[in-house]
Amino acid sequence: MPTILSHAAVPLAGALILGRNRLSLPVIVTGIVLAMLPDADVIGFGFGIHYADAWGHRGASHSLVFAAAAALFATALLRPERYGIAAVFLFLSMASHGLLDMLTNGGLGVALFWPFAVARHFAPVTPIAVSPIGISNFISDRGIKVLYSEAIWIWIPLTLIAAAGFGIRKRTG
Template identity: 55%
Template sequence: MPTIITHAAVPLALAAAMGPRRIVLPVALVGAALAAVPDADVIGFKFGVAYADAWGHRGASHSLALAAFTAAFLALFWPRARTLPAALFLFVAMASHGVLDMATDGGLGVGLAWPFETGRHFLPARPIRVSPIGAEFFSARGVETLLSELVWVWLPCAVLALTGLRRPVLADARATER
């Protein structure tokens, strides 16, 4: 899995690209939190849930179905999530977790299509190093993980965010010229 910080970077970059008129700051922050939520499935280890089980790590909690359910639930009960852009953003924010995990070089794969299909899958290219857990994070392997995330996630996210942030500036400049 990528680091928890990197999981949050994807929805924050997307929110920046979409702009504050479409994705208000509270929705952007909830999206960043939702991007980390699927890894809460590791609590199952304490209750005897095996890694490869449907509800094991990288299983159902990493699925598109659970991301859709969560976004719909939030839209139902949270007024700020009731616009189509906000609800879609929250879905993509949570779904991005499984997709990023599919790009890592370790683990059993991701149950992205659960409950319709129970297999675990990776992307054809897997350039992101799996993040070490605990004290091992502060090792050479942890540095390798951060470097791979910098190249494969943070730089593309920065480009996405900056591209979106330029649009309103250009629009304001054109409006001032008239």
């Protein structure tokens, strides 16, 4: 998995591209939270849920169905002025978590199509170094390699995309 902070990169980039006239601050903050939320599944380890279980790490909470349900629920709670844009933004924010995890070089893959299929998937190319679980494991040489990998494969590309989108939005009004 990428680090929890790198999962926030997608909604941050989306918010810069769309702007505050299309997305309210509560929607943007909710998008950031939803992008990071699937990794809360690691608490299941303490309850005896195994990594490979449907509700284990990178399981159901990383699926497109879960992202859609969470986005619709959050949109209904937030009641934004631009309901459709907010719902799509929130869905893409949360769905990006599983999609980014599919680009990592470790773990069991992502149950992207749960509940229709329990199979775990990786992307055809996995350039992002998988982040260790837990802060104590992260503060190491491996953690530095993960941050470097995320800068190259997540932060720099999304910064360029966000800058281009921001520029286009500003020019077109």
